[in-house]
Amino acid sequence: MRIQQGTKSFRNISFALFAGGFVTFALLYSLQPLMPEMTAAFDITPTQSSLTLSVTTVSMALTMLFIGSLSDAFGRRSIMTVSLIAASVISILSAFSPHFPILLLLRILQGVALAGLPAIAMTYLVEEIDSRSLGYAMGLYISGNSIGGMAGRMISGLLTDWFGWRAAIGGMGAVGLAAALFFFVTIPPSRHFIKQNAKLNRVIPLLWSQCRNPRLLCLYGLGFLLMGSFVTLFNYIGFELTGEPFNLSQSIAGSIFVVYLMGTFSSTWMGRLADRYGRTGVIVLALAIILTGAVLTLHSHLWVKIVGLALFAFGFFGGHSIASSWVGLVGDAHKSQANALYLFFYYVGSSVSGTGGGLLYGQLGWIGIVGMIAAYVAVSVVLCYILWYKGKMATLPS
Numbered sequence: 001m002r003i004q005q006g007t008k009s010f011r012n013i014s015f016a017l018f019a020g021g022f023v024t025f026a027l028l029y030s031l032q033p034l035m036p037e038m039t040a041a042f043d044i045t046p047t048q049s050s051l052t053l054s055v056t057t058v059s060m061a062l063t064m065l066f067i068g069s070l071s072d073a074f075g076r077r078s079i080m081t082v083s084l085i086a087a088s089v090i091s092i093l094s095a096f097s098p099h100f101p102i103l104l105l106l107r108i109l110q111g112v113a114l115a116g117l118p119a120i121a122m123t124y125l126v127e128e129i130d131s132r133s134l135g136y137a138m139g140l141y142i143s144g145n146s147i148g149g150m151a152g153r154m155i156s157g158l159l160t161d162w163f164g165w166r167a168a169i170g171g172m173g174a175v176g177l178a179a180a181l182f183f184f185v186t187i188p189p190s191r192h193f194i195k196q197n198a199k200l201n202r203v204i205p206l207l208w209s210q211c212r213n214p215r216l217l218c219l220y221g222l223g224f225l226l227m228g229s230f231v232t233l234f235n236y237i238g239f240e241l242t243g244e245p246f247n248l249s250q251s252i253a254g255s256i257f258v259v260y261l262m263g264t265f266s267s268t269w270m271g272r273l274a275d276r277y278g279r280t281g282v283i284v285l286a287l288a289i290i291l292t293g294a295v296l297t298l299h300s301h302l303w304v305k306i307v308g309l310a311l312f313a314f315g316f317f318g319g320h321s322i323a324s325s326w327v328g329l330v331g332d333a334h335k336s337q338a339n340a341l342y343l344f345f346y347y348v349g350s351s352v353s354g355t356g357g358g359l360l361y362g363q364l365g366w367i368g369i370v371g372m373i374a375a376y377v378a379v380s381v382v383l384c385y386i387l388w389y390k391g392k393m394a395t396l397p398s
Contacts, residue, residue, distance in 0.1 A: 002130040002191075005137075009188050013128065014137055016187035017121055020084055021144030023179035024117045026152030027087050027110065028056060030172045032235060033157045033254040036242050037165040042100040047358025050235050052107050054351035057231075059111030061347035064119040065340055071116075076124040081184045083116025088176030095170030118145070119340075128191060146317075150260040157254020210338045215330045215390050218383040222283070222323045223346035225376040225383075228353025229290065230316045235354050236361050236369055237297070237309065246302055259310040263317025270318030271325070280388040283322045287377050287384075289315030294373045298366065320346075326387075 003009045031038070035049040042049075071079045090110040097103035121141055129137045152172060159168035210216055234257070240246070241253040266286075274282040289311055296308025327342045353372070360368030 003128055003188075004130045004132070010129070010137065012186045012188055013125070014141075016183045017125070017137075017141040018144035019179045019186075020080060020117050020121065020183045021141050022148035022151070023084060023176045024087070024114055025145050025148035026155070027091050027172055027176050028060070028114055028152070029053070029149045030091075030152040030156040030169065031107075033153050033238050033250065033257070034160055034165045034168060035235065036238055037160055037250065038100075038103075039239075041165065042103075044100055045358070045362060046236060046239055047355060047362055048100070050355045050358045051104055053231065053235065054355040055104055056107045056111035056114070057347040057354075058351035059108045060115045061111075061344045061351070063112045063115035064343055064347075067115050067119045068123065068340065071120045071123070076120050076127070076190055077187060080117045080120055080124070080187075081180065083113050084176065084180035084183055086113035088173045088180055091173030091176055092170050093173075095166045095173070118343075124190065128188075146260060146263055150257050153257040154254045158251045160254075161249050161251040210341050213330065215387055216327065216338060216341075218387045218390075219323055219327050219330065220342055220345040221383050222380055223320070223342050224349030224353075225380045226290075226316060226320050226323065226349070227346045228349035228357075229294075229373045229376045230312075231350040231354040232357035232369060233294065233297070233309075233312060233373065236357065236366070239361070240305075240366055241302075245300075256306065256309060259306070259313045260317075262310050262314040266314040266318035267321035271321055274322050279322050279326055280384050280391075283319050284381060284384055286315045286319035286322065287380050290319065291374060291377045294370045298370055 003013065031052045035046065035052070038044070038052065039046055039049045067079065087110050090106050090113060094103055094106045094110070097106060125137050125141065155175075156165075156168040156172055159171050163171075237256065238253050241248045241256065242250065270282055270286060273285075293308045293310070293312030293315060296311065297305045299305060299308070324339075324342060324346075327338050330338075353376075357369055357372055360372055364371070
């Protein structure tokens with residue numbers, strides 16, 4: 001019998017995965033608001049400092065393609081626990097990095113470690129939770145992800161103001177170790193897991209088969225462009241807010257990430273709109289909101305910039321929720337591989353665009369960032385049209 005809502009086991013799973021998701025994304029994004037500090041500490045450019053996030057997301061994306069197969073052999077609970085512990089220890093070690101290349105190496109290793117929980121958590125929930133309680137459990141886990149991403153940015157900004165950026169990174173690692181211990185003690189052992197051999201040789205052919213569907217390719221492109229725009233904007237907004245004419249402290253600049261809470265509402269609201277009016281029109285609406293928010297950040301008034309950031313976050317989370325759920329509807333029998341590829345392109349978009357945007361920022365300033373996002377929105381609209389057209393053709397009688 002699978003675990004139902006209201007039982008002690010359900011509460012333990014929900015609390016454990018909320019904590020695991022929280023610390024995973026807190027560790028992943030905790031360095032994002034610290035980029036101006038590292039630029040000064042290591043005497044590097046903003047583009048180079050963005051590598052601290054880009055190398056982590058790309059190593060995480062690559063690892064997520066394969067780690068699910070490893071969990072088939074070694075178990076979901078053990079892989080997730082090792083993932084949290086390893087990522088936290090690496091965060092503590094990163095605080096002592098004497099040189100920038102060593103910090104990048106540790107961040108690459110941290111990306112590999114961080115892949116363990118997000119790649120497996122949803123599979124664990126599907127195996128253990130009763131279908132009537134699954135939606136609530138999944139919602140708690142995803143809320144831990146989004147709150148962790150926001151809190152990691154805000155907490156690291158506060159700790160940097162009080163103790164310096166190295167203490168902030170080490171402190172986040174200590175929080176991660178505490179969460180990993182809580183996770184290990186709290187999460188119940190798998191009851192319905194069936195051990196299998198790790199068939200890594202089958203992963204690539206199955207992934208490649210998902211690239212033959214043009215509608216899936218469009219969705220992968222949307223994931224790349226949406227996340228690329230999002231990370232690029234928030235990578236470099238810190239340089240704008242801590243520099244002239246605003247001169248905000250790291251803690252105040254980090255508090256700007258509270259606009260992520262807009263995503264808690266927009267993902268649900270736009271999902272309902274998509275069910276009622278169709279996904280294509282609603283995702284185009286999300287793209288229009290993204291562009292409007294980006295353009296507003298060009299304004300010289302601080303509060304107009306903040307409104308622009310909030311609108312941008314609102315549109316991004318709504319668009320991402322529609323695109324990611326669309327993958328499962330378009331994919332064939334191998335939906336897990338289709339979803340894995342979406343996440344792969346999603347995080348690669350973060351890595352490539354997050355660093356590439358720095359080149360534009362160095363040459364053109366903030367107008368370069370907004371120009372890149374406008375180009376991404378234009379390409380995304382084209383992809384939405386192709387998705388709509390291919391879907392319409394598929395429903396016509398042969």
